[in-house]
Amino acid sequence: MVVRLDELAVAVIGAPMAGGASTPELVAAVNRAGGLGFLAAGYRSAAAMVEQIGRVRALTDRPVGVNLFVPAPPGDPAAVAGYRERLRPEAERWDVRLPEEIGPDRDDWEAKLAALLADPVEVVSYTFGLPTAAEAAAVRAAGMLQVGTVTTPGEARAAEAAGMDALCVQGPEAGGHRATHHVGDEPGTRPLLELLPAVRAVTALPLVAAGGLGDGAAVAAALRAGAVAVQLGTALLCADESGASAAHRAALTALPETVVTRAFTGRPARGLRNAFIDRYGRYAPPAYPEVHHLTQPLRAAATGRADLQAMHLWAGTAHRATRPGPAEEIVAGLWRAARWA
Incomplete structure (x- = not known):
């Protein structure tokens, strides 16, 4: 199934949260809401990634994404x-x-790529860098849409040159790891709503906005700033289908x-x-x-x-807006609020 991020019924992507928060059930719930669910392959073996893909496919017949961590020196x-x-x-x-x-530790990078080439998913995204030209070409030939995660206009240029089909623009408000392409880089502080047009100025690729999107007004503002979709992570941590621990959920309001x-x-x-x-x-x-x-x-x-x-306790700046409930309802509610904002 060919995927276009600018044609999602609901322009919401479930963030791939490594470490257990992004479960197959959460992916399927985001899909049911009309968005695009993502599995996090980071910290998992290739075999565990394949097992999770199988679980997702048993829960949804809609497109799914898989996120890979690019290994560092x-x-x-x-x-x-x-x-x-x-x-x-x-x-x-x-x-x-x-x-x-x-x-x-290369996070089983080569084995994961081999597994995805043998049994492709619809979308692959990359965090912490980009694949080589040969790797990107192989993924493209297998029919998978490729999304590069970027934090600066310079990284956006590099991602486009590497053959990415779309970009996830991660603002400083985002919870969890900043997706800088080099470990030693100090992440920028330009707010998401300023970063989006700065990235748009250097590329025409579709942009997904990520970071601090906890209510309908924030989602609507990101879409007006040039994104074709938004990526939600912290907003889904307390969802029924999330794998976040009880302590992590409680901390979102306690700290x-x-x-x-x-x-x-x-x-x-x-x-x-x-x-x-x-x-x-x-x-x-x-x-x-x-x-x-x-x-x-x-x-x-x-x-x-x-x-x-x-x-x-990874969390974005909008952590206090996080609410419990079925993920499908959380996504649908934010989308309704965004359309009215």
Whole structure:
């Protein structure tokens, strides 16, 4: 089935939220609302990605998307080791063992591409960079629409040159990882409604707006600013079909503000501000996925004890507008409100 992002019945895309929030059930619910649901393949093996695609296909006959993390060059081992020592007292406090060695990790990139080429989905999007020319050509030949995630006009130019069919323009308001193409880049602060026309000035590709879209007025403003669709992530975290933990859901209203930090993964990411970020954010090196693996035991322990002051709680700036309920109803309600705004 050929997909055009500017022809969705409801111009809403479910953000691919890696780490468990984007379930097959959530993807199917967004589809039922008339939008486009996305699976997050990040942090999963190729086999696990294929299993989730199968589950989605059993739940919906509409097009679906899959998001891939583009692998990054290795980080500085000395900087990672220094951060390990900084975190060691925290680990000892909770009886957690930090990994002493962290090997290369390409997030099963090659195997995921091979699996998708063998059994294509309708849409593939990329975060943290772009595929090579040969990889993009192979995906295109398999009939999949390709979406590059960008945070600057420069990244938009690179994505168009790489053969992307559309762009997801991620503003600084977005929850979770900023999609900068290089780990060490400091993410821009130009608001989404200013970033959209700046990207439009350098490309004619269809644009999807992402970041801080928590109500109908924000959705309508993004569409007026040049987007053909909007991407919702935080707005769906409390949906019935979301895989977000009970603690994460509660934190969206319990904690008052968000901040961009490298503390948990080494990449800039917007999350609810807590004590862990305040203690360690300034020391975290730009090393991904090494810092992600380094802090994983600490994050797992914090999640196990539902410790909001130590968990990684990704959320966008509109987190207080998040509401529970069926995802289909959440999407439909936001779309109705946007049409009246």
